[in-house]
Amino acid sequence: MESQKTSSVKIRIPTPLRSYTNDQSTVAVGGATVEEALQSLTQAYPALEPHLYHENGELRSFVNIYLGDDDIRYLNGPDTELPDDAELSIVPSIAGG
Amino acid sequence: MTSVVVAFTGGAVVLWGLGRNLLTVNVLSPLSLPGRGFFSYQVFATMSTLHVAGAKQSRSLDSSVLSAIGRTPLLRLQCAEPGPGARVRVFGKAEFMNPGGSVKDRPALRIVKEGIESGRFDPNRHVLIDATSGNTGIAYAMLGAAMSFTVELAIPANASSERKRLLRSLGATLHLTDPLEGTDGAQAKVRNLVAKSNGQYFYPDQYNNEANWRSHFETTGPEILQQTNGEITHFITGLGTTGTFMGVSRYLQQFDDSIARVAMQPDSPLHGLEGLKHMATARVPGIYDADIATDQVVISTSDAYAMTRRMAREEGLMVGPSAGANVAAAARLARSIDVGTVVTILCDTGSRYLSDSFWDEPESATHVQSTPD
Ligand SMILES: Cc1ncc(COP(=O)(O)O)c(C=O)c1O
Numbered sequence: 001m002e003s004q005k006t007s008s009v010k011i012r013i014p015t016p017l018r019s020y021t022n023d024q025s026t027v028a029v030g031g032a033t034v035e036e037a038l039q040s041l042t043q044a045y046p047a048l049e050p051h052l053y054h055e056n057g058e059l060r061s062f063v064n065i066y067l068g069d070d071d072i073r074y075l076n077g078p079d080t081e082l083p084d085d086a087e088l089s090i091v092p093s094i095a096g097g
Numbered sequence: 098m099t100s101v102v103v104a105f106t107g108g109a110v111v112l113w114g115l116g117r118n119l120l121t122v123n124v125l126s127p128l129s130l131p132g133r134g135f136f137s138y139q140v141f142a143t144m145s146t147l148h149v150a151g152a153k154q155s156r157s158l159d160s161s162v163l164s165a166i167g168r169t170p171l172l173r174l175q176c177a178e179p180g181p182g183a184r185v186r187v188f189g190k191a192e193f194m195n196p197g198g199s200v201k202d203r204p205a206l207r208i209v210k211e212g213i214e215s216g217r218f219d220p221n222r223h224v225l226i227d228a229t230s231g232n233t234g235i236a237y238a239m240l241g242a243a244m245s246f247t248v249e250l251a252i253p254a255n256a257s258s259e260r261k262r263l264l265r266s267l268g269a270t271l272h273l274t275d276p277l278e279g280t281d282g283a284q285a286k287v288r289n290l291v292a293k294s295n296g297q298y299f300y301p302d303q304y305n306n307e308a309n310w311r312s313h314f315e316t317t318g319p320e321i322l323q324q325t326n327g328e329i330t331h332f333i334t335g336l337g338t339t340g341t342f343m344g345v346s347r348y349l350q351q352f353d354d355s356i357a358r359v360a361m362q363p364d365s366p367l368h369g370l371e372g373l374k375h376m377a378t379a380r381v382p383g384i385y386d387a388d389i390a391t392d393q394v395v396i397s398t399s400d401a402y403a404m405t406r407r408m409a410r411e412e413g414l415m416v417g418p419s420a421g422a423n424v425a426a427a428a429r430l431a432r433s434i435d436v437g438t439v440v441t442i443l444c445d446t447g448s449r450y451l452s453d454s455f456w457d458e459p460e461s462a463t464h465v466q467s468t469p470d
Contacts, residue, residue, distance in 0.1 A: 014276075014277040014367070015278055015279060016366035016375060016379065017378075019366075051367040052367065060398070061454070062368070062369030062402075063367060064255070073454070089276070090277075090367070091255050091276045091277065092276070092279055092367055093369050093371045094252075094253050094255065094256055094279060095373060095374040095375070095379060096230055096337035096372060096373065096382070097228065097229055097232070097280055097303050097304060097372075
């Protein structure tokens with residue numbers, strides 16, 4: 001199978017996770033799909049992994065990932081393909097009050 | 098027409114439909130534990146006898162929605178008890194039965210009342226503004242409608258559509274903030290708006306307002322003590338603004354310092370427990386004092402979701418995930434003791450989360466018991 005092209009992707013990190021990304025609010029990675037982009041993120045910052053993934057390697061069901069304004073649950077999930085210059089956001093649930 | 102349903106829950110009779118006060122009738126009779134002797138307390142001093150002096154239209158609030166806040170039932174939660182023969186009971190304070198659908202009606206009412214009494218808040222002149230994850234905002238908006246004052250709220254844009262629609266239906270104006278910044282970002286937005294304003298705002302700041310925990314010190318705590326006939330041995334609840342935990346715990350501590358006061362948090366900064374804070378990665382509310390807690394525990398989102406579903410299917414109680422987390426934590430605590438009366442909070446109604454997908458998740462082997470202690 002022909003290998004897919006790798007897009008450059010910007011991932012926006014929510015405030016509660018920034019202590020795992022050296023306080024960076026965005027991280028630039030490569031990947032053809034949401035899954036690949038998240039994999040390169042957790043390779044760069046391994047401490048993030050248990051917060052995003054189960055031990056069995058599945059994305060935790062309550063982790064909200066948006067491609068632009070769209071929840072990937074309503075696209076193609078982790079297999080959603082990424083255009084070049086895609087922007088992914090990890091959106092936390094709303095805490096307190 | 099009032100229909101009366103008589104339900105038998107573990108030997109106690111609960112009359113349903115005759116008004117809230119009756120719901121609290123001795124749900125606790127069954128098990129007899131080492132008591133603390135005769136207990137009496139004037140609990141039901143209501144905060145609803147508040148008149149808005151000089152309001153646009155002068156209205157009596159005596160029988161308004163304000164009078165329906167508090168005095169919630171205490172419900173036995175058998176799904177959280179260790180099982181037959183165990184001498185441990187678990188109860189949930191049904192805060193979802195407040196008119197605004199959550200535990201936040203109490204602090205919102207007290208915050209507004211103290212604001213008016215101190216002269217900081219003139220409902221005719223000021224706009225009430227605060228940051229919220231939804232429930233406090235719904236409570237403020239409800240009070241604003243009933244008491245004729247204007248409400249503006251900063252809320253992360255990813256709040257559920259149910260919440261945003263509720264808020265707007267109650268007449269509030271919303272400032273939607275960056276979802277990635279959470280309620281910390283919403284707080285920053287409010288501070289910004291207030292700094293640039295020319296005095297039109299009353300900014301009570303629920304995270305740093307003593308009236309928040311005092312509302313629970315004066316109502317929720319005494320109600321729990323009375324409803325357990327003073328037999329409560331453990332109080333456990335999750336931390337958001339921490340008002341519920343601080344107020345109830347301080348009240349119980351003052352009554353009997355040996356009552357355990359357990360604070361619960363999500364186990365990860367990225368969690369699905371709306372309303373709860375992971376303190377290590379959040380702006381810690383000014384009203385929080387960790388020393389009040391006798392113990393700290395964490396709950397995973399998957400255990401909380403599983404318990405939220407069980408509450409619906411086994412108890413007929415539609416509550417939100419933070420209530421599910423509370424009950425999961427209470428169940429774990431109940432399994433670790435031989436004798437006791439454990440009380441937790443059922444923070445808000447599950448109808449606020451109907452669009453969430455966790456309701457449909459299949460039950461897996463990772464049940465509540467799976468959480469490591
Ligand atoms: C759904 C829900 N659960 C729990 C809490 C926590 O309560 P507290 O703010 O008193 O700590 C809140 C607070 O907003 C909430 O909205």
